[in-house]
Amino acid sequence: MSKKIQAELISIGDELLIGQVINTNSSWIAEKLNASGIKVYQAISISDNKEHILQTLEECGSRSDIIIITGGLGPTKDDITKETLCEFFNSKLIFNQKAYENVEEIFRVRGFKVSEINRRQAEIPECCIPIFNKNGTAPGMWFENNGKIFVSMPGVPFEMKSMLEDFVIPKLLVHFKTNAIIHKTILTQGGGESHLAEIIADWEDSLSENMKLAYLPQPGIVRLRISANGENEGELKKEIELKIKELQKIIPDKIFGFDNDTLEEIIGNLLIKAGKSLSTAESCTGGAIAKMITSISGSSNYYMGSVVAYSNDIKEKILGVKHQTLIDNGAVSEDVVKEMAIGVKNKFNTDFAIATSGIAGPGGAVEGKPVGTTWIAIASPNDCVAKKLLLGDHRGRNIQKASLTALNMLRKTLILLYS
Numbered sequence: 099m100s101k102k103i104q105a106e107l108i109s110i111g112d113e114l115l116i117g118q119v120i121n122t123n124s125s126w127i128a129e130k131l132n133a134s135g136i137k138v139y140q141a142i143s144i145s146d147n148k149e150h151i152l153q154t155l156e157e158c159g160s161r162s163d164i165i166i167i168t169g170g171l172g173p174t175k176d177d178i179t180k181e182t183l184c185e186f187f188n189s190k191l192i193f194n195q196k197a198y199e200n201v202e203e204i205f206r207v208r209g210f211k212v213s214e215i216n217r218r219q220a221e222i223p224e225c226c227i228p229i230f231n232k233n234g235t236a237p238g239m240w241f242e243n244n245g246k247i248f249v250s251m252p253g254v255p256f257e258m259k260s261m262l263e264d265f266v267i268p269k270l271l272v273h274f275k276t277n278a279i280i281h282k283t284i285l286t287q288g289g290g291e292s293h294l295a296e297i298i299a300d301w302e303d304s305l306s307e308n309m310k311l312a313y314l315p316q317p318g319i320v321r322l323r324i325s326a327n328g329e330n331e332g333e334l335k336k337e338i339e340l341k342i343k344e345l346q347k348i349i350p351d352k353i354f355g356f357d358n359d360t361l362e363e364i365i366g367n368l369l370i371k372a373g374k375s376l377s378t379a380e381s382c383t384g385g386a387i388a389k390m391i392t393s394i395s396g397s398s399n400y401y402m403g404s405v406v407a408y409s410n411d412i413k414e415k416i417l418g419v420k421h422q423t424l425i426d427n428g429a430v431s432e433d434v435v436k437e438m439a440i441g442v443k444n445k446f447n448t449d450f451a452i453a454t455s456g457i458a459g460p461g462g463a464v465e466g467k468p469v470g471t472t473w474i475a476i477a478s479p480n481d482c483v484a485k486k487l488l489l490g491d492h493r494g495r496n497i498q499k500a501s502l503t504a505l506n507m508l509r510k511t512l513i514l515l516y517s
Contacts, residue, residue, distance in 0.1 A: 102327065103274045105131055106158040107141035110151060110169035110179055111253060114143040123168045123255055127262060134267050135276030136164065137327070146170060151182045159246050164270065166262075169253030171236040173215045179250060180223065180239075187241055187248075189225040194237070197228055201235045226250075229265050233257045240269065247273060278331035282338045283314075284322040284345065285359055286352040287506045291315040294322070294349070301348055305341065308334075317495040318502035354506055361505040362390040368512040369400040374449035376508070378404040379417055379442035381429065382456035382472060386501045402446040407438065417441030430455050430467055432475075432484045439477035439484075450511070451477040452504045459493045470496055474504045476511050483511075 107127055113119040124141040131138055139162055144150050151170075158165045170179030184190055198212075198220035205212045219235045222228055229238030229249075234257040241248040249266050251258045286294060291313045295302075302311050308328050314321035324341065326334045346353055355364055369376055378387050388404035391397055405416050410429055413419040418441040419434055427433045435455045443451035456472030463469045470489035475482055487503060489496040 103136045103164065103276045104139045104162045105136050105164035105166060106139050106162045108151075108154055108158060108165065108167045109141070109143040109253070110146060110167060111143070112146050114169075115145055123253065123258060126255070126259065127166060127168075130262060130267060131164075131166075132279050132281070134271060135279050135327075136270065136274075137279065146176055146178060148178055148182050148185070151179065152186055155183075155186050155248070159243070159248070163246060163274065165246065165248045166266070167248070167250040168258055171238075171250065171252045173219050173235070180221070183226075183239065183241070183248075183250060184223045187223060187225050187243060189223040191221040192224045194220050194222050194228055197222060197230065197237045200230055200237070204235055229261050231257055232260050232264075238265070240266070277327045277329055278334055279325065279327045280331065280334045280338060282324045282342065283357050284324070284342060284353055285355040285357075286320045286322060286349065287318060287354050287361070287502055288352050289320065289349075291320050294320055294352070298322075298345065298348055301341075301345055304344075306337065309337070309341070318499040351510070354509060360390075360394075361502060361509060362394050365505055365509050365512065366391070366394045366397055366400060368509065368516070369450075370396075372512060372516040374512075375400050375402055375446075376450045376452070377402045377442045377446035377448040378451065379438040379453040380404060380406050381408055381413070381438070381454055382458045383454045383497050383501050383504070384408070384458075386497050387452060387454065387504055390501060390505065402448050405442055405445070413438060417445065428464070428467070430457055430471055430473060432473055432486065435473040435475040436477075436482045436484050439475035439482055443477045449479055450508060451475075452508055453477070454500055454504055456487070456489075456496070456500060458496045458500075459491050472496065472500045474500065474507060476504075476507050478511055478515065483507075 107124050109121050109124055114121050121143055128138040144154050170177045201216055201219050202212050216235060222237055222239055226239035226241050229240055231237050234252055234254060236252045238251040238261045251261050309326045312323045314323055324338055326338055328334050380387055385406045391401050407413045407417055410424050414421055417438050419437040423433050423437055435453045439451045439453035453475045457463060457467060457469050459469035469491045472487040472489055473484055475484040489499050
């Protein structure tokens, strides 16, 4: 039977702790390990301090099978990882000729001679297996100690990545027999985390012991990630697909895609398939919807353009919103947003149009219309429908939520008309 292999990630560097450098290594390594059936228990960043490093190595090694370290392998005095690893493994630094030849070749290609400080890059702990660096001068190191694997690699991402993919993961998979770990992410829009949890509570309780559900909310979207582990990858995938089909029957109106799908890509595909075109008229979202739509390559095939109509004057003169409609209802209203949608649809001669008008905040509230009040309209070939949202008082989140809701409204309309 396969064992559940557990790893921990240690990122070394004061620059990570003061916010000078963003640690992208841990998330990338965790993704690669997970895909190989290795669960990451913890990922931490620590200082360039010998006692801190020693203590962390001891703690991580006491509970996990694999400890992967990045950072602190440069040629300068502040890079102390190699010396600290020697102390931890009761070893000493020795000169490695092959590692030196690698350093020498890199300097030769760049037209430089190897200095004494760079020559020290070829000194590695005697007890390690060297991991040669194709993209830099610092070799990585593989240690085996009491059944545990410790791997130390440079913190420079493009140096570390080739080491992990070409050497470390293949060697780990020879060393350990791992279970398969499968993840599937269900993308939902139109309900908050607690609302979803209440609706799908019985379904969640029915998940088997080897399956786990995580709620991953962000403004406008809640991702539901199912994780499963076991020996048979094919059976795990079948089990996950079965549970997803059950979930689709419970919340069919909220699921819009899976994994890396985006609403803007989905509506683009639907418009292309239907041979239809789109335009947008944005007030409170200020062009955010247009930006999302045009982020997709090939959007010029279906997206004609946008009017950012922030002022009432532009709503009237460019989009044809009636002056009396604005007087009677105010700019943030069902009647105005519908006239915006129909106006831009006619102006750009498109099949569909999206329009938004709202109070993004933090100011601008009026009696009966608090901050976050937003109207969205979808104009289609034969109809125009509108929806009111009460979003909250955070401007950035309100714009994102309104934009995603608008795209999802269009998605549902396209499916209803052309599926």
